[in-house]
Each structure stands twice: as C-alpha cells, then as structure tokens.
Amino acid sequence: xxxxxxxxxxxxxxxxxxxxxxxxxxxxxxxxxxxxxxxxxxxxxxxxxxxxxxxxxxxxxxxxxxxxxxxxxxxxxxxxxxxxxxxxxxxxxxxxxxxxxxxxxxxxxxxxxxxxxxxxxxxxxxxxxxxxxxxxxxxxxxxxxxxxxxxxxxxxxxxxxxxxxxxxxxxxxxxxxxxxxxxxxxxxxxxxxxxxxxxxxxxxxxxxxxxxxxxxxxxxxxxxxxxxxxx
Ligand SMILES: [Zn+2]
Numbered sequence: 001x002x003x004x005x006x007x008x009x010x011x012x013x014x015x016x017x018x019x020x021x022x023x024x025x026x027x028x029x030x031x032x033x034x035x036x037x038x039x040x041x042x043x044x045x046x047x048x049x050x051x052x053x054x055x056x057x058x059x060x061x062x063x064x065x066x067x068x069x070x071x072x073x074x075x076x077x078x079x080x081x082x083x084x085x086x087x088x089x090x091x092x093x094x095x096x097x098x099x100x101x102x103x104x105x106x107x108x109x110x111x112x113x114x115x116x117x118x119x120x121x122x123x124x125x126x127x128x129x130x131x132x133x134x135x136x137x138x139x140x141x142x143x144x145x146x147x148x149x150x151x152x153x154x155x156x157x158x159x160x161x162x163x164x165x166x167x168x169x170x171x172x173x174x175x176x177x178x179x180x181x182x183x184x185x186x187x188x189x190x191x192x193x194x195x196x197x198x199x200x201x202x203x204x205x206x207x208x209x210x211x212x213x214x215x216x217x218x219x220x221x222x223x224x225x226x227x228x229x230x231x
Contacts, residue, residue: 044071057231068225102146119140122153136199181213192219
C-alpha cells in the first residue's frame with residue numbers, strides 16, 4: 001500500500017464521505033457522488049447523433065464507426081471534480097459508477113449493438129503502479145456491467161512511458177504518443193468491433209495512437225466512448 005492510499009484512507013476516516021462536487025455529506029445509499037450532482041451531469045447524448053463534435057474532430061485521422069461522449073467536461077462543471085477524484089484521489093468507484101450510467105444510456109442503442117469487446121486505453125505499468133489502477137479500466141468495467149459486453153484489457157498495451165500530456169500543444173502531444181501503443185495478439189481483435197474507452201477526449205491524439213495499434217488486427221472496427229469531451 002503506498003503513501004497516497006494511506007493518506008486517502010486517513011482522510012476518509014476524518015472527513016467521511018462527502019460529495020466531491022458540492023461537498024454535502026453523502027447518504028448511505030449514495031456511492032461516491034450525491035444524486036443531485038449526478039442529475040446535473042451535462043450529458044451530450046451524442047451516441048444518437050452521427051457527425052457529432054467528437055466524430056468531426058477525429059474524421060479523416062483513422063477509420064472508425066462511431067464516437068460517443070457521456071458529458072461535456074468544463075473547468076467549473078460537475079464532471080471535472082469527479083474525474084479529478086477518479087484520477088488523482090484513488091476514487092476508482094467513481095469511474096465504475098459513471099461508466100455504468102453511460103452504459104445504461106447506451107443500452108439498446110444502435111451505437112452499442114455490434115460491439116464485441118470494450119477496450120480501455122492502457123496506462124503504462126509504471127504509472128498504473130503509482131495510481132494503483134487504470135481509470136479507463138474502471139470506466140470500462142462500469143460500461144461492461146451495464147451492457148454485459150466483455151472487457152478486453154491486456155491485448156492493447158502501452159509500451160513506452162510518456163510524461164503527462166496536460167501542458168503540451170497538439171503537435172507535441174501527437175509526437176509524444178504516436179508509437180507508444182501495441183497489440184499483443186492482433187488475431188484476437190480480427191473482424192471484431194471494439195469500443196475503445198478513455199476518460200476524456202481533448203485533441204484525440206491518444207485515441208488516434210491506440211487506433212493505429214488496433215488497426216494491426218485485420219477487419220477490425222473501432223468505436224470510441226469517453227466520459228468527457230473538451231471540444
Ligand atoms: Zn453533490
């Protein structure tokens with residue numbers, strides 16, 4: 001158990017279960033976020049909207065079927081503190097919860113109908129060790145729970161450790177990520193439709209780099225789902 005986890009558990013002991021968005025105390029039935037804040041999530045519902053903003057961003061960069069984002073991500077919005085807790089404060093249950101809500105929205109839609117596998121964007125093992133889990137995996141687990149589509153992690157891998165993306169320009173980001181992903185067993189995804197999952201789409205360069213690796217599988221179809229969009 002690393003220091004970050006110990007500190008977090010101590011803080012939970014002294015400051016029990018408050019909603020990370022509004023700071024109100026959570027009811028025993030509420031898990032990680034209060035119901036009021038969950039209702040305020042700015043859903044895009046863009047899984048029903050071909051040529052949505054995220055699809056326009058990625059169009060022409062690699063072949064894909066569809067792209068859907070769960071919510072709009074903005075600095076003062078409801079999603080921002082939730083993603084922060086998920087990524088930097090060991091609140092993996094928030095990822096599962098949001099993934100599950102997204103999955104429920106997608107259930108029965110054309111968007112999800114032909115998906116064979118849900119594939120989380122991998123973290124480098126070193127970073128995963130620091131964080132103790134991969135946030136995209138948590139979202140994928142929630143999506144899987146709601147839709148009963150299996151998660152495939154371990155086939156798409158991150159082979160090179162790269163520093164944080166947040167302070168880089170678009171070109172720098174692409175330089176930073178273009179060769180860092182690989183697929184271990186391309187035949188596993190051959191002729192399958194995979195749903196690539198990440199926390200946020202900003203420039204799309206991480207997703208593009210993953211797609212380049214995934215395209216080693218012949219006949220693969222790629223769709224994308226992220227919790228947030230900054231577009
Ligand atoms: Zn709240």
